[in-house]
Amino acid sequence: MSKLHPLMIRPISKSDWPTVWPILQTTFSTGDTYTFSPQSSEAEIHKAWIELPAATFVAINEAGDILGTYFIKPNQPGLGAHVCNCGYVVSKAAQGQGIAAQMCEHSQNLAVEMGFRAMQFNFVVSTNTGAVRLWQKLGFEIVGTLPEVFQHQKLGFVDAFVMFKRLVA
Secondary structure, three states, X not given: OOOOOOOEEXXXXXHHHHHHHHHHHHHHHOOOOOOOOOOOXXXXXXXXXXXXXXXXXXXXXXOOOEEEEEEEEEXXXXXXXXXXXXXXXXXXXXXXXXXXXXXXXHHHHHHHHOOOOEEEEEEXXXXXXXXXXXXXXXXXXXXXXXXXXXXXXXXXXXXXXXXXXXXXX
């Protein structure tokens, strides 16, 4: 896995959305990694990716190109709000360059700053082996398997994993 240097990760701005939307749309339209319907509207994805999370970020190369995006939010309200949840998407052209890893590391540091004690991924599609391997490499454990809960657009019903990492002792 090669890394791009330098990669800047900053909060998303309103002017970034016209670039971020096609990245998200391309990823979600394949129906193989996220539970969003492949037919999700721009308004639905904007609400889920920009409006509902506590914060959303973009990863940008030195030329100013947006290569990826992630959000961070409490995984649950109230008494479960000390655990965060994140979602990451890297543009197709930039995959395999270490961008997701850098965004995940950034999000873990931010999560601690925000007062979160742990990070949980609720629904990692089991056939998304690259993501599963990466999250494990970054210290996440599979703490549960949800049998046949994801309707993969090519493979049919497949498992999803719940993955978890403590961020503070």
